[in-house]
Amino acid sequence: MQTASLKIKKYANSINIVNNNINLEKKTLNIMLWTFGLLSLCYLILLATVVFNIIERKNFEAESRNLMNDVGTLELQYMALSNTVDMTLATSMGFQETKAKYATLKTVGSIKLAKNEL
DSSP: OOOHHHHHHHHHHHHOOOTTEEEOOHHHHHHHHHHHHHHHHHHHHHHHHHHHHHHHHHHHHHHHHHHHHHHHHHHHHOOOOOOOOOOOOOOOHTOOOOOOOOOOOOOOOOTTOOOOOO
16 A cells, blocks of 8 residues: 555656646636526527417417407308398399209110129
C-alpha cells in the first residue's frame, strides 16, 4: 500500500497543470447559464404553442357547433319543402310522367343464360 501511495505522490508531483489564464470555473458557469437560458426559451415557446393550439381548438369547436345548427335548420327547411312537392306542382313546372321501361335478357344465338347464373 505504501508503494502505491509513494508512486501516486511521485506521479502527482511530476504533472504540470497549464492554466493559460483561463478561468475554467467561470467559463463552465457561463456555459451552464446560457444552456439554461436557451432551454427556458424553448420551453416558453413550446408552452405558448400549446396554449395557442388549445384556444384555436375551442374556437373551431364553437364554429363547428354553429355550422351543425345551420345544417339542422337547412334540413328542416328541406323536409318542409319536400312535403309540398306533388304531381300538380311537377306538371306546373313542365315535368311529364313517363312510362317505365325494363331491360330484359335475350338469348344470343344458341346460348341461353340460366336465371341465377352469374
